[in-house]
Amino acid sequence: MLTVTDEVRDALASGRPVVALESTIISHGMPYPQNVEMARTVEGIVRDGGAVPATIAVLHGRPTIGLSTDDLELLASDESVIKVSLRDLPYVVSRGLHGATTVASTMRLAALAGISVFVTGGLGGVHRGGETSYDVSADLTELATTSVAVVCAGVKSILDIGLTLEKLETLGVPVLGYGTDEFPSFFSRSSGFGAPMRVDSPAEVAALMRAKWDLGLAGGVVVANPIPAESEIPADEIGAIIDRALADMDSLGITGKDATPYLLGRIVEISDGASLAANIALVEHNARLGAAIAQAHARSA
Amino acid sequence: MLTVTDEVRDALASGRPVVALESTIISHGMPYPQNVEMARTVEGIVRDGGAVPATIAVLHGRPTIGLSTDDLELLASDESVIKVSLRDLPYVVSRGLHGATTVASTMRLAALAGISVFVTGGLGGVHRGGETSYDVSADLTELATTSVAVVCAGVKSILDIGLTLEKLETLGVPVLGYGTDEFPSFFSRSSGFGAPMRVDSPAEVAALMRAKWDLGLAGGVVVANPIPAESEIPADEIGAIIDRALADMDSLGITGKDATPYLLGRIVEISDGASLAANIALVEHNARLGAAIAQAHARSA
Amino acid sequence: MLTVTDEVRDALASGRPVVALESTIISHGMPYPQNVEMARTVEGIVRDGGAVPATIAVLHGRPTIGLSTDDLELLASDESVIKVSLRDLPYVVSRGLHGATTVASTMRLAALAGISVFVTGGLGGVHRGGETSYDVSADLTELATTSVAVVCAGVKSILDIGLTLEKLETLGVPVLGYGTDEFPSFFSRSSGFGAPMRVDSPAEVAALMRAKWDLGLAGGVVVANPIPAESEIPADEIGAIIDRALADMDSLGITGKDATPYLLGRIVEISDGASLAANIALVEHNARLGAAIAQAHARSA
Ligand SMILES: [Mn+2]
Ligand SMILES: [Mn+2]
Ligand SMILES: [Mn+2]
Numbered sequence: 001m002l003t004v005t006d007e008v009r010d011a012l013a014s015g016r017p018v019v020a021l022e023s024t025i026i027s028h029g030m031p032y033p034q035n036v037e038m039a040r041t042v043e044g045i046v047r048d049g050g051a052v053p054a055t056i057a058v059l060h061g062r063p064t065i066g067l068s069t070d071d072l073e074l075l076a077s078d079e080s081v082i083k084v085s086l087r088d089l090p091y092v093v094s095r096g097l098h099g100a101t102t103v104a105s106t107m108r109l110a111a112l113a114g115i116s117v118f119v120t121g122g123l124g125g126v127h128r129g130g131e132t133s134y135d136v137s138a139d140l141t142e143l144a145t146t147s148v149a150v151v152c153a154g155v156k157s158i159l160d161i162g163l164t165l166e167k168l169e170t171l172g173v174p175v176l177g178y179g180t181d182e183f184p185s186f187f188s189r190s191s192g193f194g195a196p197m198r199v200d201s202p203a204e205v206a207a208l209m210r211a212k213w214d215l216g217l218a219g220g221v222v223v224a225n226p227i228p229a230e231s232e233i234p235a236d237e238i239g240a241i242i243d244r245a246l247a248d249m250d251s252l253g254i255t256g257k258d259a260t261p262y263l264l265g266r267i268v269e270i271s272d273g274a275s276l277a278a279n280i281a282l283v284e285h286n287a288r289l290g291a292a293i294a295q296a297h298a299r300s301a
Numbered sequence: 302m303l304t305v306t307d308e309v310r311d312a313l314a315s316g317r318p319v320v321a322l323e324s325t326i327i328s329h330g331m332p333y334p335q336n337v338e339m340a341r342t343v344e345g346i347v348r349d350g351g352a353v354p355a356t357i358a359v360l361h362g363r364p365t366i367g368l369s370t371d372d373l374e375l376l377a378s379d380e381s382v383i384k385v386s387l388r389d390l391p392y393v394v395s396r397g398l399h400g401a402t403t404v405a406s407t408m409r410l411a412a413l414a415g416i417s418v419f420v421t422g423g424l425g426g427v428h429r430g431g432e433t434s435y436d437v438s439a440d441l442t443e444l445a446t447t448s449v450a451v452v453c454a455g456v457k458s459i460l461d462i463g464l465t466l467e468k469l470e471t472l473g474v475p476v477l478g479y480g481t482d483e484f485p486s487f488f489s490r491s492s493g494f495g496a497p498m499r500v501d502s503p504a505e506v507a508a509l510m511r512a513k514w515d516l517g518l519a520g521g522v523v524v525a526n527p528i529p530a531e532s533e534i535p536a537d538e539i540g541a542i543i544d545r546a547l548a549d550m551d552s553l554g555i556t557g558k559d560a561t562p563y564l565l566g567r568i569v570e571i572s573d574g575a576s577l578a579a580n581i582a583l584v585e586h587n588a589r590l591g592a593a594i595a596q597a598h599a600r601s602a
Numbered sequence: 603m604l605t606v607t608d609e610v611r612d613a614l615a616s617g618r619p620v621v622a623l624e625s626t627i628i629s630h631g632m633p634y635p636q637n638v639e640m641a642r643t644v645e646g647i648v649r650d651g652g653a654v655p656a657t658i659a660v661l662h663g664r665p666t667i668g669l670s671t672d673d674l675e676l677l678a679s680d681e682s683v684i685k686v687s688l689r690d691l692p693y694v695v696s697r698g699l700h701g702a703t704t705v706a707s708t709m710r711l712a713a714l715a716g717i718s719v720f721v722t723g724g725l726g727g728v729h730r731g732g733e734t735s736y737d738v739s740a741d742l743t744e745l746a747t748t749s750v751a752v753v754c755a756g757v758k759s760i761l762d763i764g765l766t767l768e769k770l771e772t773l774g775v776p777v778l779g780y781g782t783d784e785f786p787s788f789f790s791r792s793s794g795f796g797a798p799m800r801v802d803s804p805a806e807v808a809a810l811m812r813a814k815w816d817l818g819l820a821g822g823v824v825v826a827n828p829i830p831a832e833s834e835i836p837a838d839e840i841g842a843i844i845d846r847a848l849a850d851m852d853s854l855g856i857t858g859k860d861a862t863p864y865l866l867g868r869i870v871e872i873s874d875g876a877s878l879a880a881n882i883a884l885v886e887h888n889a890r891l892g893a894a895i896a897q898a899h900a901r902s903a
Contacts, residue, residue, distance in 0.1 A: 004797040030901070103653075126736065129737065130799065132732065144743070151652075166735065166736035166738070167736055169689060169740060170739070170740055170743055172740045172744070173688070173689055174689045174692055174693060180697070194858075196690075197690070204696070208692045208693055209692070210696070211691075212691070212692035215603050215691065215692070215695065215714070216603075217691060217692065221692070269754065272603075
């Protein structure tokens with residue numbers, strides 16, 4: 001049921017490091033052509049880090065692990081590409097459609113292919129007001145059960161960080177601050193919330209992954225990697241921008257799966273592109289760490 | 302541990318279509334004798350549709366897949382029959398009691414028996430006020446993990462549709478509008494909430510089921526089949542009736558597992574039987590669709 | 603990955619009764635030296651009841667099933683012992699640290715070792731205000747999936763009992779009142795909430811466990827055993843003490859995993875030790891019942 005490129009298949013078969021990458025960030029997270037440039041750059045960073053990149057999407061109804069240059073271009077520019085969370089996978093597959101995978105569906109497809117490390121920008125989580133709206137990303141459900149380490153810069157900036165951390169604790173998911181005692185907040189290094197655990201090297205992350213899965217504790221690991229200091233947007237500055245974007249969304253009545261793409265686009269507009277530069281910087285930074293973790297994990301086999 | 306009739310066992314062994322049916326609707330969802338008449342009629346509709354009906358209950362402590370006429374009569378009229386959700390199954394089984402199974406426990410027993418399609422009236426979900434009461438049906442938990450397609454007319458009318466749809470999204474459950482872009486509201490075809498995905502034929506549902514389970518994505522599929530137009534009760538009319546029933550329940554202090562049976566009975570009273578006629582019509586309508594989906598699913602094996 | 607003592611291993615191999623015991627109650631639930639005395643007494647009660655006690659902790663990074671006298675002393679007095687819920691297990695194991703296991707992590711390690719009965723004081727659950735704070739113990743998640751019977755005196759007194767019971771229902775977990783129709787409230791026999799099901803003997807509990815797991819219904823069973831009448835603290839008396847402790851915690855700004863240990867300690871102080879005596883009495887009472895249930899369960903194999 002999966003199409004896996006020869007390169008990824010060979011790497012997995014011989015125990016060499018592989019890093020999964022999602023595709024919603026390409027199709028619904030950034031404007032064209034920055035999105036496809038980012039996607040290619042990130043694949044290059046993973047390669048330079050000694051791992052094989054495996055960008056994941058659904059193409060013509062086939063879950064595909066490892067994309068060609070043409071595939072990336074299609075995802076970055078084709079309007080027919082659907083945002084596919086876990087619940088949407090059977091629909092897109094059975095209809096032969098193109099789909100860009102979210103954190104949840106990328107995690108699942110990565111696990112099905114045998115990939116243990118996945119790099120993204122920010123996790124989904126509990127939306128602001130989620131305690132009354134029940135708007136909680138399927139990413140959290142997936143982290144509870146699917147054995148993949150997810151390298152991110154925290155949760156998407158538009159979410160409620162505190163509620164998301166509580167939910168992850170309830171679900172038994174280890175959340176690691178990488179080189180920090182504070183959980184980062186995507187565009188900023190600080191959030192006011194402590195990181196539940198701290199690690200300081202790829203080897204420490206890999207050892208924790210081994211300990212978890214060797215014990216038989218299925219489920220994901222969150223590696224929260226703060227944005228580099230030179231790229232961050234101060235918390236109060238970005239906070240005001242996000243509040244304005246949320247207000248704009250409310251007045252337009254946008255909800256559901258369109259909410260996140262709208263907000264990310266609106267934040268780019270309001271910030272005059274500063275948020276896009278920060279977003280690209282943090283994804284590249286995560287790709288470097290993800291490659292190092294995949295290497296350390298492969299070595300520890 | 303399961304008693305399965307020869308007819309159901311043979312059908313499953315030879316890959317012929319089988320449709321599971323629940324029993325709480327018989328014992329706790331409708332007055333006697335309309336309940337047992339409905340049960341027999343629905344079994345006949347499934348048969349006419351080319352599938353084997355398998356009504357599920359616990360009899361003398363044995364989970365039973367496929368009921369005799371006497372079994373149906375017992376469930377419809379015996380006061381000792383307990384409403385059995387998933388948590389209650391071990392109790393009823395270990396004590397040798399009779400139990401009528403809810404959506405959650407019917408789904409589980411159907412899956413244990415190897416049945417993939419289940420027809421009911423309405424799903425359980427998040428109760429109105431569930432964001433503060435935490436009153437959320439185990440049906441949703443079951444849909445997250447048990448691989449059965451559930452044909453229904455939406456969620457039970459007394460629930461909060463919006464919160465229920467959010468929860469199903471978080472849990473990664475595909476929710477299909479059958480022949481509609483709008484999620485139906487049990488007694489009415491409209492609800493104001495969009496259906497997350499739309500399908501228009503039994504073959505499309507069966508293809509989606511195959512895609513999901515062949516990929517290894519365990520869990521249920523909701524097929525929301527709107528009540529026929531000629532049988533629906535306009536949304537504002539039934540809304541006022543439900544509000545009155547909810548107010549009556551509050552003033553009587555009824556809560557927990559007694560709430561749904563009380564409300565369904567009270568709505569029948571207030572509506573002078575109109576809700577009962579609509580309920581029967583929608584279950585029969587779902588049985589027709591369920592048989593067709595089971596056929597399409599069997600053919601696609 | 604597990605260190606299991608010869609005594610426990612032999613008992614499990616030959617089908618003799620074993621009772622798991624947690625260690626957070628030792629390290630973070632009671633002051634020294636009452637904690638280590640309680641731990642030894644409880645092990646003795648289990649032995650007198652004809653079962654092998656298996657206190658569980660992580661020592662030098664090894665999950666350990668069955669502790670020596672020195673191990674208990676270390677857990678009771680060493681400041682470096684970390685409170686380990688499910689999410690923390692991989693961290694503590696990969697770093698070679700000492701950890702005291704909560705209900706969730708003890709359940710999981712017990713299940714991995716093949717132990718079916720676990721005795722504790724009180725379950726974690728939904729914290730007061732949990733509907734807005736999302737502060738919900740991982741114990742509930744664990745009960746949903748891990749097949750161990752947990753003997754307790756209800757949920758920890760500082761929690762919201764009603765919301766916790768609703769969550770357990772949603773998750774499909776059987777909650778049994780042992781010899782009572784009312785769900786107990788830890789320090790008191792009454793709570794105002796009904797027990798969802800009632801059992802009256804160890805054999806009935808064992809039969810229910812068999813029925814559940816033989817049917818393939820994975821997940822835990824809660825056996826709520828009311829504190830003995832002679833040891834209980836009247837509900838209104840302990841209620842006022844808890845409210846004062848909660849207010850003190852709020853004014854100190856204590857949250858997260860430190861909340862429960864702080865509150866339990868503060869309640870001991872405010873009650874002048876009465877709560878400690880009650881806590882010890884109820885754990886000993888649960889140990890007696892746990893041994894009897896483990897015996898009945900072993901006999902029914
Ligand atoms: Mn959402
Ligand atoms: Mn309920
Ligand atoms: Mn907590």
